[in-house]
Amino acid sequence: MCKHQPACPDAQASDRMAARVATTHPEQGWSLLCNGVVLFDDAGALLPGGQGVEPQPVVSAFCPAQAASAVRTLAAAA
16 A cells, blocks of 8 residues: 555554555544554544554653654644
8 A cells, every 4th residue: 555665564563653644634633644544633543454543642752763753643634
């Protein structure tokens, strides 16, 4: 599904939320990531197979890679 280089993480990977935003609907409170994950404003998610993912805790600023990914996701959803 993802055509980015390097490819975004798979929907089943632990870092799945680092995938790029394919489309966003802030008025409805969700964004579709390029790996097929639907990310909700509360940080919960729905995987392509229908499995729900509980909202994740706030990312620590001490992990630059995760913090940068979270910032990109939130900025794209805004």
